[in-house]
Amino acid sequence: GENVEQHPSTLSVQEGDSAVIKCTYSDSASNYFPWYKQELGKRPQLIIDIRSNVGEKKDQRIAVTLNKTAKHFSLHITETQPEDSAVYFCAASYFGNEKLTFGTGTRLTIIP
Amino acid sequence: DTGVSQDPRHKITKRGQNVTFRCDPISEHNRLYWYRQTLGQGPEFLTYFQNEAQLEKSRLLSDRFSAERPKGSFSTLEIQRTEQGDSAMYLCASSSPRGGNEQFFGPGTRLTVL
Numbered sequence: 001g002e003n004v005e006q007h008p009s010t011l012s013v014q015e016g017d018s019a020v021i022k023c024t025y026s027d028s029a030s031n032y033f034p035w036y037k038q039e040l041g042k043r044p045q046l047i048i049d050i051r052s053n054v055g056e057k058k059d060q061r062i063a064v065t066l067n068k069t070a071k072h073f074s075l076h077i078t079e080t081q082p083e084d085s086a087v088y089f090c091a092a093s094y095f096g097n098e099k100l101t102f103g104t105g106t107r108l109t110i111i112p
Numbered sequence: 113d114t115g116v117s118q119d120p121r122h123k124i125t126k127r128g129q130n131v132t133f134r135c136d137p138i139s140e141h142n143r144l145y146w147y148r149q150t151l152g153q154g155p156e157f158l159t160y161f162q163n164e165a166q167l168e169k170s171r172l173l174s175d176r177f178s179a180e181r182p183k184g185s186f187s188t189l190e191i192q193r194t195e196q197g198d199s200a201m202y203l204c205a206s207s208s209p210r211g212g213n214e215q216f217f218g219p220g221t222r223l224t225v226l
Contacts, residue, residue: 006154032213043203043217044155089154098143098213099168102154 002027006103023090024072030092116218137206149201
């Protein structure tokens with residue numbers, strides 16, 4: 001089955017700087033890669049996703065890149081703000097088997 | 113609130129007791145998923161339904177666990193003879209093919225087994 005690895009496990013950045021979180025996946029059939037943000041005690045919330053037919057997607061300060069050959073994808077947050085502090089999870093699935101396999105999470109702390 | 117809802121939000125039980133959780137998906141979503149999340153980990157897939165059909169079950173789902181979605185709307189997850197290792201957050205999510213299969217999560221049910 002699919003295996004998703006996520007790095008780093010913790011990340012601290014100065015407010016206004018950029019943050020990058022990286023994930024790798026094992027199953028070449030995977031073609032859907034969402035990112036979720038989870039604040040303490042709250043539900044995971046989808047913040048951005050990418051499908052395998054594109055290499056990059058951007059939504060305001062958040063972008064995701066995908067390298068299918070290397071089987072890795074990354075989340076980029078620019079101009080970080082204190083409210084970006086949370087745990088971020090990457091995940092992977094493929095059409096026809098929509099169960100998500102999650103990474104182990106990255107705890108992002110924005111230092112004011 | 114038109115999002116995914118779960119009930120109860122918290123459940124404390126003694127080892128050996130049975131518990132049942134409920135999930136109400138977003139109304140037009142025909143797919144419903146159950147995940148389990150332990151502290152410091154990402155959600156782990158347990159099972160999923162398309163309408164009333166249970167299409168896949170994880171090996172994590174022992175025979176003490178059973179899930180149903182009898183009318184293709186809400187779902188229940190029952191754990192029989194609970195063990196301390198069952199303590200976790202149980203998350204429900206739903207999706208629709210028309211929505212690109214994005215999964216939207218409920219607030220979860222936190223189970224504590226004493």
